Amino acid sequence: MQVPIVEITNRPQIMRKTLFHNRVDGTFEEIADFCGVPASDWSWQPVFVDVDLDGYQDLVISAGHTRDVQDLDATVEIQSRQHPSPKDMDAKARQEAFTRAMMEHARLYPRLEMPIVAFHNLGNLKFEDVTQLWGTSAPGVHQGIAFGDLDGDGDLDFVVNNLNGACGVYRNDSIAPRVAVRLKGLPPNTQGIGAKIKLLGGAVPTQSQEVICGGRYLSGDDPMQVFAAGGLSNDVRIEVRWRSGKRSAVNGVKANRIYEIEETGAVEDQRSDNKIRSSEGTAVFEDGSGNLAALTGQESGVKVDGQPRRAALCDYLGDEPMDLVVMQNGAEARWKFRMITKQNRAYLNRR
Ligand SMILES: [Ca+2]
Numbered sequence: 074m075q076v077p078i079v080e081i082t083n084r085p086q087i088m089r090k091t092l093f094h095n096r097v098d099g100t101f102e103e104i105a106d107f108c109g110v111p112a113s114d115w116s117w118q119p120v121f122v123d124v125d126l127d128g129y130q131d132l133v134i135s136a137g138h139t140r141d142v143q144d145l146d147a148t149v150e151i152q153s154r155q156h157p158s159p160k161d162m163d164a165k166a167r168q169e170a171f172t173r174a175m176m177e178h179a180r181l182y183p184r185l186e187m188p189i190v191a192f193h194n195l196g197n198l199k200f201e202d203v204t205q206l207w208g209t210s211a212p213g214v215h216q217g218i219a220f221g222d223l224d225g226d227g228d229l230d231f232v233v234n235n236l237n238g239a240c241g242v243y244r245n246d247s248i249a250p251r252v253a254v255r256l257k258g259l260p261p262n263t264q265g266i267g268a269k270i271k272l273l274g275g276a277v278p279t280q281s282q283e284v285i286c287g288g289r290y291l292s293g294d295d296p297m298q299v300f301a302a303g304g305l306s307n308d309v310r311i312e313v314r315w316r317s318g319k320r321s322a323v324n325g326v327k328a329n330r331i332y333e334i335e336e337t338g339a340v341e342d343q344r345s346d347n348k349i350r351s352s353e354g355t356a357v358f359e360d361g362s363g364n365l366a367a368l369t370g371q372e373s374g375v376k377v378d379g380q381p382r383r384a385a386l387c388d389y390l391g392d393e394p395m396d397l398v399v400m401q402n403g404a405e406a407r408w409k410f411r412m413i414t415k416q417n418r419a420y421l422n423r424r
């Protein structure tokens with residue numbers, strides 16, 4: 074099914090892997106089966122990273138769960154044990170019996186210990202499962218995973234948690250030529266978060282990375298980026314587009330080096346299509362709270378006492394404009410507001 078990006082209004086939950094290929098026409102196609110990555114069981118964090126430095130980003134996935142709650146044998150056993158409570162049981166005893174049964178039933182599910190699943194990118198939209206080959210097959214419940222060059226040899230190692238066990242530290246032993254790039258941005262963005270780095274002329278014609286901050290499940294990578302240099306004598310160039318819109322370039326890049334590139338030496342980028350709009354100096358959002366009215370009393374503005382914990386935008390009244398529902402401690406919605414404009418936002422994005 075082809076769904077234009079702008080028309081997606083919900084996030085369907087799919088009980089398998091999905092991989093979306095950008096058609097570069099405003100749409101994506103889901104090709105996980107075609108690529109050979111449709112399943113890695115209960116997974117937490119997929120990371121695209123070029124493990125073997127051949128120029129193609131591989132896929133490493135932390136996986137596992139305390140209980141395999143989809144185990145059908147356990148489900149059938151639990152169903153056979155369930156029985157209605159006696160009719161004369163009071164409400165408190167009924168609740169206690171229900172809670173006790175839930176705890177006993179949960180123990181019937183087996184543990185779901187998984188390897189750290191590794192897929193090798195073959196460079197033709199196909200991936201190969203190399204979990205046994207790449208040394209990440211030790212079973213456990215792995216959730217958070219973060220990459221960084223722990224031993225200073227220019228390739229990316231990683232750390233991962235093993236639930237109820239010691240954390241795992243995995244050293245990358247690849248030997249292919251590499252180029253590492255660390256950005257030194259102007260304060261306050263001293264790590265160059267949001268900058269885009271290209272390496273031209275390496276193992277493949279173009280490699281690109283965006284420096285991110287966080288973005289992993291309960292984890293964040295080191296901001297240093299690593300690229301595949303290909304041969305030792307390639308004519309390699311590094312290009313950086315900073316969030317300020319400026320641009321840096323380094324020619325004659327040598328393999329097996331770490332390049333630290335400073336924003337102070339960057340120049341204005343005259344090509345308008347290469348500029349990244351800066352958020353410095355001007356506000357991105359404006360407060361649109363005055364566009365809300367409480368459902369009761371139709372007061373103007375948002376006034377919430379206590380400590381609201383959650384909020385959701387939904388068409389609560391079914392009358393097209395989106396409504397704002399604020400909840401406290403996950404309990405029944407305590408405050409409901411109705412949008413009195415068609416703008417569907419409490420905070421309006423100026424961009
Ligand atoms: Ca690779």
Ligand SMILES: [Ca+2]
Nearest residue numbers: 222224226228
């Ligand atoms: Ca390393």
